[in-house]
Amino acid sequence: AQSVTQLDSQVPVFEEAPVELRCNYSSSVSVYLFWYVQYPNQGLQLLLKYLSGSTLVKGINGFEAEFNKSQTSFHLRKPSVHISDTAEYFCAVSEANQAGTALIFGKGTTLSVSS
Amino acid sequence: DTGVSQDPRHKITKRGQNVTFRCDPISEHNRLYWYRQTLGQGPEFLTYFQNEAQLEKSRLLSDRFSAERPKGSFSTLEIQRTEQGDSAMYLCASSHEGTGTGTFFGQGTRLTVV
Numbered sequence: 643a644q645s646v647t648q649l650d651s652q653v654p655v656f657e658e659a660p661v662e663l664r665c666n667y668s669s670s671v672s673v674y675l676f677w678y679v680q681y682p683n684q685g686l687q688l689l690l691k692y693l694s695g696s697t698l699v700k701g702i703n704g705f706e707a708e709f710n711k712s713q714t715s716f717h718l719r720k721p722s723v724h725i726s727d728t729a730e731y732f733c734a735v736s737e738a739n740q741a742g743t744a745l746i747f748g749k750g751t752t753l754s755v756s757s
Numbered sequence: 758d759t760g761v762s763q764d765p766r767h768k769i770t771k772r773g774q775n776v777t778f779r780c781d782p783i784s785e786h787n788r789l790y791w792y793r794q795t796l797g798q799g800p801e802f803l804t805y806f807q808n809e810a811q812l813e814k815s816r817l818l819s820d821r822f823s824a825e826r827p828k829g830s831f832s833t834l835e836i837q838r839t840e841q842g843d844s845a846m847y848l849c850a851s852s853h854e855g856t857g858t859g860t861f862f863g864q865g866t867r868l869t870v871v
Contacts (some may be wrong), residue, residue, distance in 0.1 A: 682868070685863050686800070686850075688850070688859055732800070750797075
């Protein structure tokens with residue numbers, strides 16, 4: 643079974659500052675990794691995903707994440723945040739190469755960007 | 758509209774009543790998932806369909822919950838004899854040929870049981 647730990651429940655930052663949202667996972671098998679964003683009263687939008695290959699993954703809205711197998715981490719980064727990035731961010735994992743397996747989510751990190 | 762659509766967006770019901778939610782996945786997606794999200798938590802997997810077959814159910818899915826996908830297109834999730842603990846956001850998601858291609862979520866149905 644897999645599990646996901648998002649190390650920070652809330653991250654406050656000022657506009658144009660860099661940000662890192664931390665995610666660690668646990669699994670005995672190979673995994674796929676995802677980051678989703680959720681705006682208030684909305685569903686989840688896929689930011690980026692790691693399936694294989696390059697460990698640095700670029701997503702939408704200027705976000706990127708780096709897969710570190712030895713540290714079982716998949717931290718999300720953005721060099722300069724905007725007010726509009728204020729949202730809930732979820733890290734998720736699924737078992738690799740297994741069609742249809744469900745996503746296992748962390749509890750989320752609330753990113754609050756202020757001016 | 759090419760996204761996942763859920764109806765209704767909000768539902769308030771009295772304890773003990775039955776409720777039914779509908780999900781229309783992205784048309785070419787053969788896999789459909791239901792998740793439940795409570796306040797301050799990430800989504801939790803409930804059940805999964807491949808075409809019309811329900812292939813996996815979570816232990817979270819009690820006997821009061823039933824999901825169907827009769828023609829492999831839209832899906833319904835019914836909760837019988839609702840309890841206050843059922844209050845949550847119910848999210849539907851769909852994907853094609855496994856989560857590796859990306860799982861896309863609807864906007865959810867927020868259920869409040871009073």
